[in-house]
Amino acid sequence: MTPAEAARAATDTILADYTSASSPGLVVDSPPGAGKTTLVVETTAAIAGKGERLMIVAQTNEQVDDLVDRLARRAPDLTVGRLHAEGFDPPERVRRHDSVTTGSKIAQVDGCQVVAATADKWAYVADRSWRWAIVDEAYQMRSDKLLGVARLFADGHALFVGDPGQLDPFSVVDSERWTGLKWDPLQSAVAVTQRLNGLRTHRLPVSWRLPASAAPMVSEAFYPAGGFTAGTEDGTRRLELTVPGLRSVWDRTVEIAASTGWALHELPSRHTVRTDPEAAHACAEIARRLVQRGAVAHDEHGSHPVTPDRIAIGCAHNDQVAAVRLAGPPEGVTVDTANRLQGREYDVTIVLHPLSGRRDATAFHLESGRLCVLTSRHRHACVVVARAGIADLLDHHPMSPRVQLNVPIKFPDGWAAHHAVLAHLENYKA
Amino acid sequence: MSLLHSYVKVRARERGRALPRATVRHVHLAEAPMVFVPLRLAGEAAAPLGAMVGTDPRHPTLLVVPQPRNRDLRFQFLADLGAVLLPYIDRISRQVETVEAKTPFERCLDAPQIVVPSAGGVEFTAKLGRSSRFRRTTGPYAVDPAVPVLGRWLTFLAEQSEFAGSSLMVAMTDLLTAHWVTGQSAVEDGDLAALLGWIDPPEGMTGAEAAALADDPLTPPAGPDTHPEFDRQELQKAIAHYDETGSTGQVEKALDGQLRPTWDRMWQAIGLLSALKESPGATSRWERDRVHVAMHRAWIDGGGLPQGKRDSAVAAAKRLARLEAAQQSFEAARAFDDPLVMAEYRADGVAFAGEVVAVDLTRRIVPPGGKREVPRPLVTIETSDPVRLSRGKKVRSPSRPRQSATITSLSDRMITLQIDDGMGRGALPAEGSVPGVGTVICYTELDPGESRRAPLPPREETPWTHGGPPPEYVPTDDDAVEPWS
Structure with missing residues (x-):
């Protein structure tokens, strides 16, 4: 079928x-x-x-x-x-x-x-x-x-x-x-x-939204009970960069994302404030390079340029949104929290990883829904910006919620979902 | 933790002393608050061990359970506690006034206020209430008639304390952390002795030193849990002595030693808080507390049933709506009453203050859904705050709490608002109803008004999605039995 x-x-x-x-x-x-x-x-x-x-x-x-x-x-x-x-x-x-x-x-x-x-x-x-x-x-x-x-x-x-x-x-x-x-x-x-x-x-x-490069991972990590497949085949959705690039770190990330549908833009490991200026700058800069490189999206309906309104930057907190806006992404790019990106769709999304630079992993940051929303808004590619060392952070903070009577167990487990996504992204590091 | 709160915390650490978080007191302090310091037996959910209780700092009443595993003695303790608390509640809530309104309602002239050391004390009070309110006063296992009545009042007070801004039952550590910022973590702030060490250290000591003193195993904890070493070295022997001789002296002495320091600290803290001026919001919230006490008093007097163990679907939804409304209006009222609290919101970008630099009084538009033109003046404010509000956001000002405005444009340092109401019925806004050029004014998204709540179906019309109408509650002899007891 x-x-x-x-x-x-x-x-x-x-x-x-x-x-x-x-x-x-x-x-x-x-x-x-x-x-x-x-x-x-x-x-x-x-x-x-x-x-x-x-x-x-x-x-x-x-x-x-x-x-x-x-x-x-x-x-x-x-x-x-x-x-x-x-x-x-x-x-x-x-x-x-x-x-x-x-x-x-x-x-x-x-x-x-x-x-x-x-x-x-x-x-x-x-x-x-x-x-x-x-x-x-x-x-x-x-x-x-x-x-x-x-x-x-x-x-x-x-x-x-x-x-x-x-x-x-x-x-x-x-x-x-x-x-x-x-x-x-x-x-x-x-x-x-x-x-x-x-x-x-x-x-x-x-x-129909997620490309063939994303559907299997999102399905496996976040929908363990019932999987789904992508509506398009491998290669149907393509991102083409029409302007030659510089040899910047941003360009490298953009190129990986364009060719594979995923990219992990890893910053040096460091404990930072929530509004990590370097991470915010990276988000804004990747969006800028994407526009400057004249990205064109080819899909089952034809081709169109990836204009700023087709790009979103997603964060976990409101103050991170403010920090990214302050870092100056191209005019027209949507910058918002996961809560407000729910139900929306873009060609390319740039995600500030909820655990980037943190010392601890709280229930809020481990909530699987948050990561699911952030990594499933795109039709073509998703770039994740994160400080190195998140896998260790996860291992240091295993999920240990209090066991409460008559409360159904929630699937998927946020901690496991985070690990699954990280393991996947490991192959798309710039 | 807000940005400003984190900053002040670091400053407090540096200064070695707690710094103020508020300029006024956001809680009502009764003339004669009832201080209640309970202790429980380790390993049991609701087995009281003892308590120090009273309204006079010099003459506390010490209540003990000499053998806390003996259930009869537990209920004797509750009867004794009732003998202290119930006359206090009765005396204070007896006088009732009728407030004229569309539907007139009753309000107590004053209300009881129970102060416990920490949030754990409130939780333990709720458990005591649950274990006593369904007890029978006749037949097998009968208890003193005061016990179930006390249980209902304790339950009522503990339930009210869940509503933000209620002053009927308060935890001292919560009150202190709402008014001061220490240089230690939130967990450490949960210890009354350490917290007070930072806020009011003894002469010649820094906050950190005084707090370290509180960490000493010899400083008794504020309860309701006792120190394991105390249990092992003193309590166990005292209880054994009681079992052998039937004399309560040793248990009393041991518990007095544990409770007295906390008792004194409670009054020290009350002294610190009463030095602050009460905010207008706290006074009006206390009025609402008095209405609730009058309602509960009438409910008990009218033969109403004790509070159920579980909420039905409708009751739960209604309660959640009330909790949320109380939370929202409390947060806003605190900021409206206190510039230092508002500063936290300004630093977070959801409030801003600045000078009015331009006003367009003559602007008139047809509002959405309207038919004729009405005045909607524009006010432009220059601010250096890091504003994070967006266009279309409704805002209010503490200096004009009844007037709402909408942000129509934001640019670097310049914010333009449209004033939406409170301008009279004329073609032009009434004199003084719009802030003039040169006024320094603060606006925020917070709204202290109670928002309108959507109606919920009555209990007996609970739809199938929520399990249909629940069965009618009929009191039985088994109500006091818990699934785990």
């Missing part, structure tokens, strides 16, 4: 299972760039096409707007309601569609076949219910958010879609009060629903 056929078959199975209405809920695990949005749009079109009403819950306004735009383009004859908070101005990509109605009151949009909003907004909707619901980015949704909206589709059928490898939802409160409870509100929406109901889980088998 070709990747396209495998993906098609998976989508068909999911659609058939969901529309058979045999279960109150289904979970779809989607690895990075596996066509999650496409699945949501296809499912919506299929359900609404039969004259049924459907609600879509996403987590951020950006996600809702993306979905609405995609949906309106895919099925222009479908009426779509975009419910939003008062004072929110829906962007042009939503307003340009005639089939889309926007409004801050449910009465303004509930005549539409499909209504989409954030979980926060849905929580205020009362006295209505839907037979079909799709919860997008469900692994990023906190359990208490789901509790606020689940009554809207409690008698219907819900499809929970999301990426299990990404970062868990977050709280400013650090309480152990609910640890071990099945409905611990600090867990993700899927975790709670699954622990209490054990819904059927489907999986999308093909990543």
Whole structure:
């Protein structure tokens, strides 16, 4: 089976299972760039096409707007309601569609076949219910958010879609009060629903984003339960550097990344402050050289230059983001934390390794989701910038979390995932 | 740890003395705080060994369990503790006022305040509460009627202490580290003696020297855990003596020696804290504490059931929302009340201060979702702070906490804000409602206001995703039994 056929078959199975209405809920695990949005749009079109009403819950306004735009383009004859908070101005990509109605009151949009909003907004909707619901980015949704909206589709059928490898939802409160409870509100929406109901889980088998050079490693390190393959073959995605290089260390790294899809830019081992100026400078400089070398990306759709907006620099902390920005990457390059890069896609990503220059490895820095997000945003190549000695650091700080009763073991183990990624990168050192 | 905090820590190390972290006191100190220094038996989760408790520094009440493995004696201890704490709680919370509001509510005129040495003390209090609130006062294994009531109050106080900014039950080491920065690590700061050594060293000694003194095995720890050497050399013999003779004298003497130094330090620390002026935020948070005490008082008096061991799905989500709201508004209020706390945020780039260099009062726009033009003046501020906020961010100023503004542009040292509200209803902003040129002003992303919370379904409508409605709680004789007991 070709990747396209495998993906098609998976989508068909999911659609058939969901529309058979045999279960109150289904979970779809989607690895990075596996066509999650496409699945949501296809499912919506299929359900609404039969004259049924459907609600879509996403987590951020950006996600809702993306979905609405995609949906309106895919099925222009479908009426779509975009419910939003008062004072929110829906962007042009939503307003340009005639089939889309926007409004801050449910009465303004509930005549539409499909209504989409954030979980926060849905929580205020009362006295209505839907037979079909799709919860997008469900692994990023906190359990208490789901509790606020689940009554809207409690008698219907819900499809929970999301990426299990990404970062868990977050709280400013650090309480152990609910640890071990099945409905611990600090867990993700899927975790709670699954622990209490054990819904059927489907999986999308093909990543269309990750190149053939990245999919096997990311799959093995972060998705041990169910692997996936790349949608493209070796050699389909190529990075070409059209301008000859200098003999700088940056150029060497850029060349390795262009020819293999990976590069480890290793700086001398040293304990540094979090905002390590040398590492920040390296991130900015690699991005600059990439643009200056006139990188051109060749892929299954054709060729295009890798402009700054197709490059991202990812860090673990906000102050590192500030440090990299200060180091002056080319105008237009995205610099952000892993949390905010979730769900985004670039041609080339440059990653400041979360453990670079650290003396210790805390749970925050070892969280597998963080590294997974950072190393799975790219279509062509990923450059990791790190101080030498991370493998030793890991060996000095084995994961030893407290064992707590009734808390399910988390897979993958962040410590092991970090080692797996490092071992892989070892072959791509500049 | 924030950037500024790390810097001050290094400075404190260099100076050999703790440096202030706050200019005002961010916690309310009651007129007569109840100091409670509990000790527990090593190796047991909730076996009390003894406690020193009271509101008078000169006359503490010493309570001991001469044979801590004897459960009857444990509950006798709790009854004795109840005899000290319950009259205090009753006396202080008896007077209630009714606050006029849309829905009038009751508030105690004053509230009890229990001060324990460390976070471990709060945790141990919660465990004592759990082990006593379900006890029966009749039938087999009956306990003193004060025990379950005490258990409910201890549980209430320990649960309230999880809410940021609540002053009903506080850990002294937390209070001190919130107001001073020492030159030692956070773990070392958890030891009251070492912490006080840095903040208030004896004449002629540096903080590091005084803290080293606290490390001496002869200095008793602040509890609730005792020193293993003390257990072996003194406690074991004293307990054996009690078993043989039935006389409690030796145990009392041993525990008094362990508790007294901590007791004195607690009052020394209270003296240090009371020298600081109370912040306005602390006073208003204390008002809220008093409302909670009145509510709990009414709940007990009305025959309400003791607090459950576990939260239902809905209760857990509601509690989490309240915890988060308290955390967010406490952090913001602290910064709004105290320029030294705000400086931490400024160094981290989420707040900035500077002089207003330009104001456009006449700007009018149609806001998103609106129909007519309204005034949205622009204010430009010059700052040398390392700002990390981005365009579109909502900000507020401590000098104008009720007014919100949005960042419309940022360039090197220049930040332009759009003032969003609080300007009256006129065509132009009301006089003085917009900061004028030359004003030095601080803005931050922090917001001390309580954000609106999305409604959650009632307990009996818990959806299937969260396990459906939980069964109704019916008290039984087995409530006090733990799975591991």
